[in-house]
Every structure is written in C-alpha cells, then in structure tokens.
Amino acid sequence: MKPERVTIKDLARQLNVSVSTVYRALHDAPDVSAKTKQLVVSLAKELNYEPNAIAQGLVNRQSKLIGVLVPTIQSHYFSQALSGMTDVANEAGFHIIFYQSNECFQQEKEGVRRLVACNVDGLLISVSSETKNDDSLANMNIPVVMFDRILHQYDCTKVIVDEYEGAYKAVELLIKKGCKRIAHIAGPQNLTVCANRLKGYKDALEAHGMRADKKMIAVTKSFEHNALKAIRKIMEQPQKPDGIFMVNDLCAAVALKYFSKKGIRVPHDVQVVGFNDDPVCNITQPTITSVMQPAYEVGKLAMGLLIDEILTGLSQHKTYKLRTSLVVRESTK
Numbered sequence: 001m002k003p004e005r006v007t008i009k010d011l012a013r014q015l016n017v018s019v020s021t022v023y024r025a026l027h028d029a030p031d032v033s034a035k036t037k038q039l040v041v042s043l044a045k046e047l048n049y050e051p052n053a054i055a056q057g058l059v060n061r062q063s064k065l066i067g068v069l070v071p072t073i074q075s076h077y078f079s080q081a082l083s084g085m086t087d088v089a090n091e092a093g094f095h096i097i098f099y100q101s102n103e104c105f106q107q108e109k110e111g112v113r114r115l116v117a118c119n120v121d122g123l124l125i126s127v128s129s130e131t132k133n134d135d136s137l138a139n140m141n142i143p144v145v146m147f148d149r150i151l152h153q154y155d156c157t158k159v160i161v162d163e164y165e166g167a168y169k170a171v172e173l174l175i176k177k178g179c180k181r182i183a184h185i186a187g188p189q190n191l192t193v194c195a196n197r198l199k200g201y202k203d204a205l206e207a208h209g210m211r212a213d214k215k216m217i218a219v220t221k222s223f224e225h226n227a228l229k230a231i232r233k234i235m236e237q238p239q240k241p242d243g244i245f246m247v248n249d250l251c252a253a254v255a256l257k258y259f260s261k262k263g264i265r266v267p268h269d270v271q272v273v274g275f276n277d278d279p280v281c282n283i284t285q286p287t288i289t290s291v292m293q294p295a296y297e298v299g300k301l302a303m304g305l306l307i308d309e310i311l312t313g314l315s316q317h318k319t320y321k322l323r324t325s326l327v328v329r330e331s332t333k
Contacts, residue, residue: 157306248278
C-alpha cells in the first residue's frame with residue numbers, strides 16, 4: 001500500500017501550531033521565531049515533507065512548471081537540447097513537464113492541450129514533421145518559445161540554428177574535396193530546417209558554377225525512415241554522384257550500409273557528409289563527416305528566454321540564430 005504524502009497540515013497538527021505558522025516558517029518569514037522555524041524544518045526533514053508545487057502555484061499564480069513539446073526523444077539533437085533546458089530550469093527553480101508528439105500533428109495538438117491543462121507557466125515547442133500550421137497555439141495566454149523546428153507565421157520568440165550556413169559549408173567542403181556531381185537526400189520540405197538545408201545545398205553549387213540537378217535530389221517523407229528508398233533512387237541514375245550531402249546523420253549511416261553491400265567505396269567512389277554530428281558518426285566504417293549543431297546551447301538559450309518572459313511578462317518576439325561548425329572525418333577524402 002502506497003504511503004500517504006505528508007502535508008503541511010500534518011506538520012501543523014504534530015507541532016500544535018497553525019498551518020499558516022508552518023507555511024511562514026518554511027518560507028523563513030521574519031515574524032516567526034527562530035525556535036519555531038527550527039522545529040518546523042526539523043520535523044519536515046524527519047517526515048520527508050515535500051511542498052506541493054501545484055498548490056503553491058494556485059496561491060502564487062505561478063506553477064513553476066514549464067511544458068516542453070518535442071517531435072521525438074530518440075533524436076540525439078533533442079535529447080541534448082532537453083539537457084540544456086533542464087540545467088537552466090533547475091537553476092531557476094522551475095520544473096519541466098515533457099511531451100512527445102512522435103512526429104504526429106494530432107498528438108502535437110493534444111500535447112499542447114494537456115500541458116496547458118497542467119497549468120504550466122510557459123511552453124517550449126519544436127513542431128512535428130506533419131505540422132504546417134497549428135491553430136492550437138492561437139490565443140495563448142502564456143509565453144511560448146519555439147526552437148529548432150518553427151512556424152514562421154506564429155508570432156513568438158524563436159531559437160534556431162543556421163541550417164542554411166551549415167548546409168552551404170557541407171556542400172562547399174565536398175566541392176573542395178574534388179566532387180563534381182553532388183546529390184542531396186533532403187527531408188520534409190514543410191519543415192524550415194529541411195528547406196533551409198536544401199537551399200544551402202543549391203546555393204553552394206551555384207556559387208561554385210555548378211547546376212543543381214533535380215535528378216540528384218531525393219526528398220524523404222520522414223527523415224531516415226524511407227532514406228534507403230531515396231538513396232537507391234539517387235544511385236540508380238546513369239550518372240552516379242561522387243558526393244552526397246545527407247539531411248541528417250542517420251540517413252548517412254543508412255547510406256554507408258547500402259554502399260558497403262553494393263561494393264561502393266567511401267570516400268573513394270563517393271564522399272558523404274551528414275548533419276547533426278550524432279554519436280553514430282564516430283562508430284560507422286568509415287566515420288562520418290558532419291555538420292555540428294549546438295543543441296545543448298539551443299536548449300539553454302530557449303529555456304532562459306522563456307523564463308525571462310515568464311518572470312518579466314515581457315517578450316521581444318525576436319529570432320535568435322546559433323551557428324554550426326563542420327566536423328571532418330573519414331567519409332570525405
């Protein structure tokens with residue numbers, strides 16, 4: 001049988017004082033004697049008393065709860081971002097309620113509804129791959145900060161990574177390594193992160209006097225889940241690529257496995273660059289050159305901005321953009 005939770009009333013009853021006295025003692029109020037404070041604090045520790053955050057929120061009109069909605073926790077990027085968020089929230093005395101949309105728009109809407117029902121003080125949101133517009137965010141009366149995957153039409157503070165710059169540098173590296181025919185495995189184009197990577201790919205080719213060939217671009221519907229089909233489509237072209245820029249590292253890992261089965265040598269026959277700098281990059285054969293995204297810093301900044309909005313009631317509704325860097329490994333010459 002689960003033991004009952006110790007309440008502030010239990011402390012007051014055992015000490016034969018009022019509930020308000022116990023409350024003020026726990027909050028170090030100046031009108032409570034040092035002796036009473038010591039008795040209250042000692043008993044609270046002895047009975048493992050934990051304050052009810054929700055009840056306190058009703059009194060203070062601030063729950064100290066923050067809702068975080070992400071497409072998937074399996075992604076190294078989002079797990080790192082959540083780590084940064086948690087560190088900032090803990091330091092500021094806030095708690096996180098987490099919800100995963102599983103890349104599903106309907107689950108995302110349900111997640112927003114449930115988090116708001118939990119009386120959260122604010123929301124951190126990265127939208128699903130299915131999301132084009134989310135009317136569940138309309139008329140929010142709490143602060144919202146979007147990060148990584150955003151909706152341009154929604155007016156709020158946003159924290160993103162310069163996906164365009166990262167993609168541009170990735171393709172430019174392949175060009176400098178001698179690649180003449182560069183393909184791109186792209187992600188869902190309704191997502192800004194994927195659209196920006198495709199644009200960076202095209203602009204880098206154009207800047208170096210190379211034309212983007214439609215036959216060298218394959219768009220996946222859900223990232224790595226149908227990556228193999230996209231890779232086969234590219235490699236079945238009469239003129240095969242000698243370089244491929246992947247929308248993420250898991251797609252790159254799928255490609256390396258396919259190439260190994262087909263006897264295609266990396267980087268001798270085709271060079272590969274991924275995106276995200278996931279841990280998988282260091283365990284494949286060969287290791288994968290990738291664009292590193294500062295996910296932890298994205299999480300820290302997004303959480304810090306949201307807490308500022310909660311505490312001050314002010315929002316500049318600005319977009320903050322963090323830069324990427326290239327990590328060169330064995331998949332490029």
